[in-house]
Amino acid sequence: AQSVSQHNHHVILSEAASLELGCNYSYGGTVNLFWYVQYPGQHLQLLLKYFSGDPLVKGIKGFEAEFIKSKFSFNLRKPSVQWSDTAEYFCAVTNGANSNYQLIWGAGTKLIIKP
Amino acid sequence: DGGITQSPKYLFRKEGQNVTLSCEQNLNHDAMYWYRQDPGQGLRLIYYSQIVNDFQKGDIAEGYSVSREKKESFPLTVTSAQKNPTAFYLCASSLGAGRAADTQYFGPGTRLTVL
Numbered sequence: 001a002q003s004v005s006q007h008n009h010h011v012i013l014s015e016a017a018s019l020e021l022g023c024n025y026s027y028g029g030t031v032n033l034f035w036y037v038q039y040p041g042q043h044l045q046l047l048l049k050y051f052s053g054d055p056l057v058k059g060i061k062g063f064e065a066e067f068i069k070s071k072f073s074f075n076l077r078k079p080s081v082q083w084s085d086t087a088e089y090f091c092a093v094t095n096g097a098n099s100n101y102q103l104i105w106g107a108g109t110k111l112i113i114k115p
Numbered sequence: 116d117g118g119i120t121q122s123p124k125y126l127f128r129k130e131g132q133n134v135t136l137s138c139e140q141n142l143n144h145d146a147m148y149w150y151r152q153d154p155g156q157g158l159r160l161i162y163y164s165q166i167v168n169d170f171q172k173g174d175i176a177e178g179y180s181v182s183r184e185k186k187e188s189f190p191l192t193v194t195s196a197q198k199n200p201t202a203f204y205l206c207a208s209s210l211g212a213g214r215a216a217d218t219q220y221f222g223p224g225t226r227l228t229v230l
Contacts, residue, residue: 009155034218043119044205044221090157102173103219105157 002027004093006106013081014114021076021109023065023091033074034092034103035065039084047089050074061085083115118142119222121206126227128200136191136225138206147189148207148219151175158205164189165211193227200229 007022025031035047048059055067065076074091091106119140128134140147146165150158160173164183178197183189189208193200204225209217 004157043223044207046218049218092158102160102163103158105159107155107157 002093002095002104004091004104004106006089006091006109008109009107010110010112012112012114015083016080019076019078019081019085019111021089021091021111023074023076023106024072025074025091025093025104026072027093027095028072029095031093031095033065033067034094035059035063035074035076036090036092037087038090039087044090047076081111081113083113085111086113087111119206119208119220121204121222121225123225124223126225128227128229130229131195133192133194134200134227136193136204136206136227138189138191138222140187140189140206140208140220140222142208142220143186144208144220145186145211146209146217147183148209149173149179149181149189149191150205150207152203152205152224161191161204200227202227 003026005024033050036044037047038044047063048057050057050067058064063078065074067074088108088110090108092103094103122137148163149161152158159175161179162170162173162181164170167183167186170181170183178194180192206222207219209219
C-alpha cells in the first residue's frame with residue numbers, strides 16, 4: 001500500500017532559523033504532492049502543491065518545496081522562520097494507482113518556533 | 116463568505132449512542148470527504164462522495180455511515196458499532212474527486228468525545 005512518511009514528529013526552532021521538514025512517499029509512478037498547514041485554532045489549509053513542471057514549488061508565507069523524483073521526496077523549506085509559523089504541517093500525496101485520486105497523508109510534524 | 120461549516124465544535128455522547136456530525140459547504144464543490152484525525156496518525160479517510168446521491172468507503176469506514184442528498188451537505192453518523200469513536204473529525208470538499216491536483220478545503224472540525 002502507498003504510504004507517506006514524515007520523519008520528524010516534533011521540531012523546535014528559534015526565530016530566524018532555517019527550516020526543512022522531510023516527506024517521503026512510497027509510490028513509484030506519477031504523483032501529485034501537497035503540503036497542508038494547521039495553525040493553532042484554524043482550519044487545515046493548503047500551503048503549496050506540485051502537479052507538474054518545475055519541481056521547485058513556491059507557496060504562501062515564504063515556504064517552498066522541492067520534488068525529487070529519484071528520492072521519492074517532497075521536503076518543505078523556509079529560509080528564516082517566524083514565531084507565526086508555529087503550526088502542524090502535513091504532507092499528502094495522490095497518485096494514479098488510486099483511481100479516485102484519494103489523498104494519502106503523512107502523520108504530521110508539529111513545529112514550534114521560540115520567539 | 117464561502118467555506119465549510121461543521122457543527123457542533125465539541126460533542127459529547129454516551130457509549131452506545133449514535134451521533135450525527137454536520138458538514139455544509141457553499142463552495143459549489145462536487146466532492147466531499149470525511150476524515151478522522153488522531154494524534155500522531157495524520158488524517159484517515161472515512162467516506163467520500165464525488166456527486167450527489169453517491170458515496171464510497173474510505174480506509175476506515177466501519178462503524179460510520181453517510182448520506183449525500185444535497186450537493187452542499189454531507190453528514191456523518193458515528194454509530195455504536197464504531198469501537199473507538201473519540202476523535203477529531205474533519206470534513207473537506209474539492210471541485211471534483213476525479214481531478215488529481217484538486218485542493219481540498221477543510222472545515223474547522225468536530226471533536227467527539229464518547230463517555
